[in-house]
Amino acid sequence: MAGEKILVVEDERIVARDIEKRLKKLGYVVPASVASGEDAIQKVAELRPELVLMDIRLKGQMDGVEAAEKIRSDFDTPVVYLTAYADEVTLQRAKATEPFGYIVKPFDERDLHVAIEVALRRQLSETAIRVALEKEKELSELKSRFWSMAAHEIKGPMTSILGCAQLLEQEGHNLTEERRREFLYIIQQSVRSMDQLLNDLLAIGRVEGGSLKFKPAPLDLEKFCRSLVEEIQFSTGLSHPIRFSSRGHCENVCLDQKLLRHILTNLILNAVKYSPEGSPVYLNLDCIAGQVTLEVRDSGIGIPPDAQKHLFEPFHRASNVGKIPGTGLGLTMVKRCLDLHSGEITVESEVGVGTTFVVKLLDPHPMDSFMERSLSG
The missing domain is CATH 1.10.287.130 (Signal transduction histidine kinase, dimerisation/phosphotransfer (DHp) domain)
Known part of the structure; x- marks a missing residue:
């Protein structure tokens, strides 16, 4: 695991230079060497090293144990102690800081290398466990x-x-x-x-279970969108006319039809749901240079700025929806499908004016599509 930054905290300059030389020989980076606990804390904040080699007896009012405790609590940076001698009380204080190693001077290069590698691997392991536990807590x-x-x-x-x-x-x-x-x-x-x-x-x-996967296939996207609009228009009635327009060559793009259906159905139904009766909903399609852009626009209630940051979180609904029924899952599904499709979505909205969602998808085989169109044309 060579290449990691290691801060040396040693008040004897000759010893510090010897440690720096050994560390560099082993392939580690020594961004700084300091002689006091106060300077050690400042350098950790500034340089964010992967490890600190800390002498217990230091110059200044703060010894190595106090500095190590502060570094661990504030920066979660592992510390390995270096010392020639320490009384029992100091040793017990050092143990209480939960150090990642303890090297007694004088030490050889092999002992130093082993102590550092064990400390670094322990830090990686603890970090991975902590992240896993946090994710498990979030999931729960x-x-x-x-x-x-x-x-x-x-x-x-x-x-x-x-x-x-x-x-x-x-x-x-x-x-x-x-x-x-x-x-x-x-x-x-x-x-x-x-x-x-x-x-x-x-x-x-x-x-979430991984059973819905990205399976692109050639698709006449304009025909697909027209058919979907007719289907949704039939199910919602004529209170919200859905107006579709298309530009570019959309006859043979390579996309996942199932994912696309989830994306557009949720966006169009949301536009219908949150718009006043009689107001139209627009679906605009552009197919240019291997990129598909789909725009769903309405003149509805709009989304407050504070709610826009949480749009794609499960069960999140804006404060202005009132008694309009909904689960807050539709846009979550849209985002999951877009992630599978490696697509992106942006939103522009103003309360009382309306909302526009813009979806961008890349055709995985734009040249193939172009060639097929050229051959057929």
Whole structure:
């Protein structure tokens, strides 16, 4: 593991130079050598070395043990002690700082090398374990939040279904036909809401579990987008006209149709959901020089600036959505699919004006597509 930066803290200059010479011979980098604990702390903050070789007895008011404790707590930098002699009290103080090694002077080059390598590997191991534990904690918290929110989102529609069913059973003979239809409509909408939630959960689960993979294939993207727009328009009704436009050669690009369907469906449905009735939603497609750009634009409620930073986090919803139903999983799914597709997404939004999402995807085989278009044309 040669090449790591090692700070030498030694108050005897001749000894310090000898240690520097040995370290450089072993392939390590010595960015500085200091003689006091105060200087050691300053240099660690400035240089961020991978390891500190620390003499216990130093010049100044702070000895090596105090300096090591400060360095460990503030910078998490491993320390190996160097000393010729220390009384029992000092040794116990040194042990309490949890050093990564302890070398007694005089020492040979091999002892120094072994102590440094053991310390560096221990630091790598501890860092990896700490990162793994932090990720496990984050995952546990995310799962807890995930299922708590899922249960909350399912409970609402179920309560509506149960309430309407009970009223139809108990008061059905006294209700007008119009009132009965209202209750049936609420039941249908609640079932659709639950179905959408379960579909989102299953889709996210497939992505996280690795079963949803990137499988590009030649695709007539313009035809695909027109068909998808017609499908969504049919399901949402005519209250929000979806207007599609296309530029460039989009007839034979190499993309993953399944991932693209997830991306566009979520973006268009969100645009419809958060726009006032009657306002159009726009899907614009550009295919230029091997890059596909898809723009979904609406004139809806917009996204507050503070919410834009968390758009793609699971279950996150902006503060201005009010009672508009949703799970906060749609954009999470969009981001996961784009990551698989090595694509990128940007958003421009203003509250009360509207939102524009821009998706950029690279055609993995633009020249092949160009050749095929040329041959066919």
